[in-house]
Amino acid sequence: MKIAMIGTGYVGLVSGVCFSDFGHDVVCVDKSEEKIAKLVAGQIPIYEPGLDDLVARNVAAGRLSFTLDLAEALKGADAVFIGVGTPTRRGDGHADLSYVYAAAEEIAQNLDGYTVVVTKSTVPVGTNREVARVIAAANAQAEFDVASNPEFLREGAAIEDFMRPDRVVVGVESERARGVMAEIYRPLSLRNAPVMYTGLESAEMIKYAANAFLATKITFINEIAALCEKVGADVQAVADGMGRDGRIGSKFLHAGPGYGGSCFPKDTSALARIGQDNASPMKIVETVMSVNDAVKRRMVEKVLDLAGGSVNGKAVAVLGVTFKPNTDDMRDSPALTIVPALVGGGADVRLVDPQGRREGEALLPGTSWHENAYTAAEGAEVVVLLTEWNEFRALDLGRLGGVMAARRFADLRNVYTPQDLEAAGFECAFVGR
Ligand code: UDX
Numbered sequence: 001m002k003i004a005m006i007g008t009g010y011v012g013l014v015s016g017v018c019f020s021d022f023g024h025d026v027v028c029v030d031k032s033e034e035k036i037a038k039l040v041a042g043q044i045p046i047y048e049p050g051l052d053d054l055v056a057r058n059v060a061a062g063r064l065s066f067t068l069d070l071a072e073a074l075k076g077a078d079a080v081f082i083g084v085g086t087p088t089r090r091g092d093g094h095a096d097l098s099y100v101y102a103a104a105e106e107i108a109q110n111l112d113g114y115t116v117v118v119t120k121s122t123v124p125v126g127t128n129r130e131v132a133r134v135i136a137a138a139n140a141q142a143e144f145d146v147a148s149n150p151e152f153l154r155e156g157a158a159i160e161d162f163m164r165p166d167r168v169v170v171g172v173e174s175e176r177a178r179g180v181m182a183e184i185y186r187p188l189s190l191r192n193a194p195v196m197y198t199g200l201e202s203a204e205m206i207k208y209a210a211n212a213f214l215a216t217k218i219t220f221i222n223e224i225a226a227l228c229e230k231v232g233a234d235v236q237a238v239a240d241g242m243g244r245d246g247r248i249g250s251k252f253l254h255a256g257p258g259y260g261g262s263c264f265p266k267d268t269s270a271l272a273r274i275g276q277d278n279a280s281p282m283k284i285v286e287t288v289m290s291v292n293d294a295v296k297r298r299m300v301e302k303v304l305d306l307a308g309g310s311v312n313g314k315a316v317a318v319l320g321v322t323f324k325p326n327t328d329d330m331r332d333s334p335a336l337t338i339v340p341a342l343v344g345g346g347a348d349v350r351l352v353d354p355q356g357r358r359e360g361e362a363l364l365p366g367t368s369w370h371e372n373a374y375t376a377a378e379g380a381e382v383v384v385l386l387t388e389w390n391e392f393r394a395l396d397l398g399r400l401g402g403v404m405a406a407r408r409f410a411d412l413r414n415v416y417t418p419q420d421l422e423a424a425g426f427e428c429a430f431v432g433r
Helices: 010-021 033-040 051-060 070-074 098-110 127-138 158-163 175-184 186-190 200-231 235-243 264-277 283-306 335-344 357-363 397-403 418-423
Strands: 002-006 025-029 064-067 079-082 115-119 144-148 168-172 195-198 315-319 348-352 367-369 382-385 408-411 427-429
Touching: 002 010, 002 070, 010 025, 010 051, 010 064, 010 079, 010 158, 025 070, 033 064, 051 064, 051 158, 070 098, 079 098, 079 175, 098 115, 098 127, 115 127, 115 175, 127 144, 127 200, 144 175, 144 200, 168 175, 168 200, 175 186, 175 195, 195 200, 200 235, 200 264, 200 283, 264 283, 283 335, 283 382, 283 408, 283 427, 315 335, 335 348, 357 367, 397 418, 418 427
Parallel strands: 002 025, 002 079, 025 064, 079 115, 115 144, 168 195, 315 348, 315 382, 348 367, 382 408, 408 427
Antiparallel strands: 144 168
């Protein structure tokens, strides 16, 4: 199959590269000269473990290339995927679809024979039908079908998720388009990943419903965690006991400082707006959004309490600022709520993150950056473990305490046990225990 992929962000780039690894001919297109120049030079514009090797292998095999020229990418393409961004629109919380429709217009002008136009970006219900309308209006001769193919990969585990998905969702309405999609995903079907076919609206809805459900699950355990603290229960034990019920499942029940990232905040917001627009309010999702905001603010209180009521004039080391480990992504990271609150409270905030500095420097003013946990903790009165990077999971707690002015540890990811921290002389705080 010959595939054009529009957009080289997380979803577009990973999907394009993985499709080429399946053996398809893939051309990735982006409007950013800088991104394409980097990719052509073998550099990867995002941090994603394993992606550089996969790019190199498929470029060398002649199956993967990068260009600014959409017309060239569309020549003879069996399918063109739209993998552009759909950020939250300022002001109203809706998904901003301007990049999607701009791509559709451009596709319409450059189609080369029958092509399936596939939306991979997360888009509100009705968007694929609108993409079809935009293309037909711009080019009455266009031979095409649309398909909705939402992507469920997680940052930091993107390649593994793409290559071994729990399911592939394809919304299509014509047999011909279904045939093309089946061919594209054949390597996954051979490995027993179910490829399920639905209508366009259902496929669009599956993505929002899945993400909102996961955000709800996390938020539920975060709310239980707050109650556990009040009544003397341990949320780790509670989550373990709940998760062993097969109907509940143990994943996404880890209490923490609140969910962040590029997807959950954006998709819950968009789903809430879709509900309002259709007079079918998403009350649970709306509550999840506001509880998650409260969870992040509660973390600030926790650190202040541990510091004896105030961080004014105190050095505080924050370990990890990205929204989760193995990414350089700062979007909606809890750090963006917690760190400015500590700076505002008069703390000398000392940051360390294996990948977060490039983006984080501008986003977290009034802080200093350090090489590792031990240099960040020098003279600190509190350490806050905010993102559970591997290098923070196996700290030499004695060494850490040795460089601090006071031994206090707020473990907002429940990486350590109270026994671990108390044995090293730390006064400690956790989430939900
Ligand atoms: C998510 C979805 O998992 C993925 O299917 C979708 O395509 C995009 O959105 P991602 O944003 O990359 O992926 O990260 P994920 O690993 O799902 O984590 C999201 C947030 O939830 C992070 O802030 C993480 O720290 C938090 N989280 C996750 C918890 O606090 N507890 C958990 O148990 C799981």
